[in-house]
Amino acid sequence: MDRAACMREWIDAFVFPQANAWEERQQLPPAILDDFACRGWFGAALPPRWGGLGCDSETLARFCAEMARGSVSLLSIFTVHNMVCQALLRWGAADQQAVWLRQLASGAVRAAFALTEPEFGSEATGIRCRVARNGDELIVNGAKKWISGSCHAQLFLVMARAKEEGLMALLVPADTAGLRITPMPDLLGFRAAGIARLDFADCRLPASALIGAPGAGFTFVAAHALDHGRFTVACGCLGVIEACLRASVAYANQRTQFGQPLRRHQLIQALVADMATDLEAARALVERAAKQRDSQAAESITATTIAKYFCSRAALRAATDALQIHGGNGCSPEYPVMRYYRDAKICEIIEGSSQMQQLMIASHAFMRERPQRRRRHG
Ligand SMILES: Cc1cc2nc3c(=O)[nH]c(=O)nc-3n(C[C@H](O)[C@H](O)[C@H](O)COP(=O)(O)OP(=O)(O)OC[C@H]3O[C@@H](n4cnc5c(N)ncnc54)[C@H](O)[C@@H]3O)c2cc1C
Structure with missing residues (x-):
C-alpha cells in the first residue's frame, strides 16, 4: 500500500x-x-x-x-x-x-517555525526580534506570535535580526532558559494546532545555533521553508475541498425538504458542481506544482504559489457552500463542516496571505511577459 x-x-x-x-x-x-x-x-x-x-x-x-x-x-x-x-x-x-x-x-x-511577530506579519523582513553576539554566544530578545505547533515542539527555527549582520535563522531548543511559551487559545480555527506566543528574554545560544550564513536568514532559509509550507498547505486545502464535497453529497442525499432530498434541488446541485470543479482544478494545480518541484524546475516556486493561492480560496468557497448545504446543522459541532469553514479561512492567511501570493504571482507574470527591448538598427 x-x-x-x-x-x-x-x-x-x-x-x-x-x-x-x-x-x-x-x-x-x-x-x-x-x-x-x-x-x-x-x-x-x-x-x-x-x-x-x-x-x-x-x-x-x-x-x-x-x-x-x-x-x-x-x-x-x-x-x-x-x-x-x-x-x-x-x-x-x-x-x-x-x-x-x-x-x-x-x-x-x-519542530516549529517562528517568523511572525506581534507587529510584523506580511512585512516579514521588518521583524524586530534581536540577536546579539557575546563572544561565542548568541543572545536573543524579542517576541513571536501565532507559532503553530509550539505547544508540542522541542525545537524552534527562529528568525531574528542582528544589528550589523541582518536577519539570522537560529535553532532554539524549547527548554532554553529565558524562552516563555504562552498558548493562544480560542482562535477561529486550527484550534488543536498548539499555537502559542514566544517571548525571548536574554536567551543564550551557542554559535552553532545559526543556520546558513549571517544575513541569509530570510532570503534563503525562511524563504525556502515558506516555499515548502505553501506546498503542504495547498495540498491540505485539496483535502479540505474533498472533505467538503463528501460531506455535502452525503447530507444532500439524506436530508429531505419540500418532499424530496436536497440533491434533487437544482440550486443545491449547482453548489456541488462548483465544489467538484474546484476540486479538479485544485488537484491539477497541486500536481503541476509537485511535478515541477520533483524536476527542480525554475518555475516551481511560482507554480507552488499559484497552487497555494488557488487552493486556499477554493477551500474557503467549498467550505462556505458545504455549510450552506447543511443549513442550520452546518453551524453545529455535530457536523464537521463548521470546522472546515474555520480552518479554510485561515489557510488564506498563513504562509503568506492571498494578497501576498497575488503580489508574487503578478510580479512573476510581469517579469516573464516583459516586452523585449527593441534592437537598434543601423
Ligand atoms: C492560525 C495561524 C497559524 C499561524 N502559524 C504561524 C507559524 O507557525 N509561524 C509563523 O511565523 N507565523 C504563523 N502565523 C502568522 C501568519 O503567517 C500571519 O498571520 C500572516 O503572514 C499575515 O500576517 P499578519 O497577521 O500580521 O497580517 P498583516 O501583515 O498585518 O496583514 C493584514 C492584512 O493586510 C493585507 N496586506 C498586508 N500587506 C499588504 C500589501 N502590501 N498589499 C495588499 N495587502 C496587504 C494582508 O493580506 C492581510 O489581509 C499563523 C497565523 C495564524 C492565524
Whole structure:
C-alpha cells in the first residue's frame, strides 16, 4: 500500500471520528502524535539517509491532502515541522544536520517555525526580534506570535535580526532558559494546532545555533521553508475541498425538504458542481506544482504559489457552500463542516496571505511577459 493510502486508512480509523472533539478541547491527544511519529510520518519528506521516508512531492501531496481531510490542525503541525526539516536539509551545516535530522525524522524532536511577530506579519523582513553576539554566544530578545505547533515542539527555527549582520535563522531548543511559551487559545480555527506566543528574554545560544550564513536568514532559509509550507498547505486545502464535497453529497442525499432530498434541488446541485470543479482544478494545480518541484524546475516556486493561492480560496468557497448545504446543522459541532469553514479561512492567511501570493504571482507574470527591448538598427 502506498504512503497516501496508509494515511487515508489511518485518518478514517483514528482521526476523522475524533477531529471535532479535539478542536473543541483545543488539543491533539499526545497518543495520536506519538502514533504519527512511530509510523515515521514526521520524516515523510526527509531522505532515507536521515531516517526519513523519502516521499517525492507527488506522494507528499496526496499524503498531506489525506491528513488535512481528517484534521487541518494535524496538517499544520506536520507543515511547520517539515518546514524546519527542509530548511536544515538545504541550509544546515553537516554537523547541524547530524545532530538534528534523524531526531526530526523519527519525531523524537518536533519542530516549529517562528517568523511572525506581534507587529510584523506580511512585512516579514521588518521583524524586530534581536540577536546579539557575546563572544561565542548568541543572545536573543524579542517576541513571536501565532507559532503553530509550539505547544508540542522541542525545537524552534527562529528568525531574528542582528544589528550589523541582518536577519539570522537560529535553532532554539524549547527548554532554553529565558524562552516563555504562552498558548493562544480560542482562535477561529486550527484550534488543536498548539499555537502559542514566544517571548525571548536574554536567551543564550551557542554559535552553532545559526543556520546558513549571517544575513541569509530570510532570503534563503525562511524563504525556502515558506516555499515548502505553501506546498503542504495547498495540498491540505485539496483535502479540505474533498472533505467538503463528501460531506455535502452525503447530507444532500439524506436530508429531505419540500418532499424530496436536497440533491434533487437544482440550486443545491449547482453548489456541488462548483465544489467538484474546484476540486479538479485544485488537484491539477497541486500536481503541476509537485511535478515541477520533483524536476527542480525554475518555475516551481511560482507554480507552488499559484497552487497555494488557488487552493486556499477554493477551500474557503467549498467550505462556505458545504455549510450552506447543511443549513442550520452546518453551524453545529455535530457536523464537521463548521470546522472546515474555520480552518479554510485561515489557510488564506498563513504562509503568506492571498494578497501576498497575488503580489508574487503578478510580479512573476510581469517579469516573464516583459516586452523585449527593441534592437537598434543601423
Ligand atoms: C492560525 C495561524 C497559524 C499561524 N502559524 C504561524 C507559524 O507557525 N509561524 C509563523 O511565523 N507565523 C504563523 N502565523 C502568522 C501568519 O503567517 C500571519 O498571520 C500572516 O503572514 C499575515 O500576517 P499578519 O497577521 O500580521 O497580517 P498583516 O501583515 O498585518 O496583514 C493584514 C492584512 O493586510 C493585507 N496586506 C498586508 N500587506 C499588504 C500589501 N502590501 N498589499 C495588499 N495587502 C496587504 C494582508 O493580506 C492581510 O489581509 C499563523 C497565523 C495564524 C492565524
